[in-house]
Amino acid sequence: MAKAPAAPKFIGSPIKRREDPKLLRGLARYVDDIDLPGTLHMAIVRSSFGRAGIRSVDINALTDLPGVVAVYTAADLEGVGPVPVSGLVPDARVPVQPVLANKEVRFAGEPVAAVICETRYGAADAAALVDVDFEPKEAVVDLEKALAPGAPKVHEDYDDNVAFNWELVGGDVEKGLAEADVIVKQKIVNGRVVPLALETRGVLASYDPGEEKLTLWSSTQVPHKLRTHIADQIGMAENRVRVITPEVGGGFGSKLNIYREEALAAYISRDLGRPVKWIESRSENFLATIHGRGQMGEVEMGLMKDGTLIALRYTVLADCGAYYQYLTVAIFTLTGLMIPGPYKLPNVEMKVTGVFTNKIATDAYRGAGRPEATYVLERIMDIAAAEIGMDPAEIRRKNFPAKSEFPFATAAGLSYDSGDYAGALDKALENAGYADMRREQVEARKEGRYLGIGLSTYVEVCGMGPSAALGGQGWESARVRVEPGGKVTVFSGASPHGQGQKTSFAQLVADGLGVDINNIEVIHGDTDTVPFGVGTFGSRGTVVGGSAVVIACDKVKEKMARYAAMKLEADASDIEFAGGKVYVRSAPEKSADFAEIAGLAYSAMELPPGTDPGLEETHFFEPPNFTFPFGAHVVLAEVDPATGDVKILRYVAVDDVGNQINPLLVAGQIHGGIAQGAGQALEEEILYDTGGQLINGSLMHYSLPKAGLFPRFELDHTTTPTDVNPLGAKGVGEAGTIGSTPAVVNAVVDALSPFGVRHLDMPVRPERIWRAAAAKGEQG
């Protein structure tokens, strides 16, 4: 019986997530589920002011409290290094962020002391009794006021509150604007939002004095980075620290940081010789885990009357917070890199002024800089379309590079790998029935109903990324081991925390080795067992991590083929893997079980020429470029101008993420992404008062998008593979978020166009809508 080369059986199939049964049955183990005997509990005493001096920290009230073991303040931690930062730009001011504040606190929620107690409740009670004598000072909250002469300073050591200046210039914007027929301008605020992973942060540190080793269970996206930095902060050898990420309940970028509590728990566990656990409360999560976005700027675009874009300038204040976290500065530069979006824009310029404020740092939040770019661009595209009287779909299509123009070099200096932007837009418009939608809009208006149609066409940069472009560590690692019994274990350096790569990596290897998916085990998130890795962020898990898996798998397969060739008396190049067997392609009646060949490689009684025993291969995959997924989203929304209520009637999305390994996982990512992006558009914004107090830091006050906000998502895709990696996959973790925010806002603004509204800042909450409509009244 002849066997054709196996068609992919698993890759491309909507296989259900292998992660889910345990999650759904409550059998998953998060940091807080891990109980070690003798564990101590840490509670953090935090600043209750945005900015204040610390006169003293009085712990006398704790003296006789049962269970209190120790209290640490800054003075006890002099040898502990500051919070690590990276991704800086030249000449950035880099304030030192100590693990506990010493003389001054710079944001509400900043850690001042760590209380260690036998029980978690005891720790909370004891922390409440620590008496910090604060000397409140005027806080810096508003970005413009922060830069005004004479403003109070977040850091007294600097002359002002400027954190950094950075600009990106491509082409000649001044000249472009001079040549343009029309110039449109808009001030745009992209407020702060909270990543709000469902599992808050948490860490359990356990120092073994005998082994002189520290094990850290942490809810993080970057176990190896955490290991490197914690070892450095507390002065241990890197290979004496083991970081394990058990189940991690979401991150959205917020756990791509090294936080103070991680170093505290690690240091204190070593100091006391007992395990120390800290689980973040939801209130702390609002206060002391990074926020996202935080841009306030003006965009200016020049174009010709026929819609051809000439030049774009975005000048922006970036809200850094009081200290940087891991990638605070870099996130703003990503906005610059993507500011031309999917359009041919020969002249672009982005000028960023980073501003220190008395708030928690901003950092990566789903999309991390690209949603900001897309939002600014997609808003100004609609404004431009209205200005020249062109349909929003038409002006977009007019400025896309053609499919044949890829790889496409942008004025911002990137090379877009592949694309068919018009293809995605056309499909989205067709699926939406765009022309009918526009007719429906006209009809509705006659009945006094206000429908709006919002478009966004986006491209984003992900698959982070070439190491040189990232300032190091852009690769990812994988090891594939065929076990002696024929099972396959995959060790990945990536660190999935909800994305589902235990499923998709298994699909890759099942097809690669022609075995059933149930024979494959995927292991990640343990620095003692997986190869040195980078982590999961920037939609890189599958694109970079999966590529490493595929290449490591190919290497194993190549070696295994030699064992098969020996056994089947054939040439290794003639060996085929399929259905749990190995065949000789030219003589398919000659076959052996996959497991049997695996056994041969380990028994090693006989070796093929030039071949070592064992079946285990590692690969570090370095991507030659980023990847650039793209898409088009169309939203139909109804707005009630009297109440400001918005109802999303339809959500149509066409996303192109290259080849899809698992369409079900892709759809899941798009669903969540759309919801998260729409949340910012309609409901989410975290607010500080003028004293630097967080005023809506709870889920009773800060609204997350809920299912009731949405109709059924109408998803579709086009497929434009990339040649940047062996999978042809582009990454999907952030695409939905990037596309949805502007699409939703554009729909609301479009609905309000009869009132002369051309822009509303997010979140477009009811009162904003009502005011905008009421201010102008219906105009004709």
Next chain:
Amino acid sequence: MIPSAFEYLRPETLEEAIRLLQENSEEAVLLAGGHSLIPILKARLAQPGILIDISRIPGLKGIGREDQALLIGGMTTHHEIESDPEVNEVCPLLAETASLIGDVQVRNRGTIGGSLSHADPAADYPATLIALDAEFVVTGPDGARSYRAENFFEGPFDTAMEENEILTSIIVPAPQGKIGGAYCKAAQQASGFAVCGVAVTVMLSDNGQIEFASIGITGVSASPYRASGVESALTGQAPTAETIEAAADRATEDIEPIEDLYGSAEFRGHLARVWTKRALEQAVKMAGS
């Protein structure tokens, strides 16, 4: 997010509960569904020494019928009210109101007595119970007394109840006739509480005029209130669009709307007028059908 330590008591009878309250009035707080109290304790905004759980007291829970009225125990949950066949038949307005509170978990735990006693100025029931002319029965060391709904609320988180009293039941009259009701709310996006909630009942006479209209408004001012100006503008009138609109314009007469993150005073006043108009339109339509 961890409350300070407290003692937990669970009386078996109403008398015992009242006695425990009396004995510990300085530091004891009643615990019903816990969906207002527990968040407060977790944020350490209150640190009572004793919680008296009244959830197991027989007779405090459940829905009955007495003549032309519904009798609802203070410990009855929002879910029980929203799903009870009798409430849905006799007083659909109340069932609808309950169904709009928070989310499923909140409705499964939270109680009507807890909601009314807590007197959050943005709670939903007060508007509806004012519009329905309900009575609240409270029981204390000196026995039981009752309040009309509109006289019960004295300010944000403040009621006319005395110390050591327990809200034991709610009596909701259910008059017969061409009755229509509606509850409309603009919900706070995070919690679902009312930024503005308007409850309306209207009765039409046989000739189609408005016999009476009763309007309760919550979320708009420091306490829920009866919109008397609107009511008097409607009584005896034909329910034309103009009459309704003009009446609704009086929704915030003599009222100072509050202001917070979810709406300015101006917006709340505006919402009160818009939703009063729309609720009236719905209620009149229902009464006429």
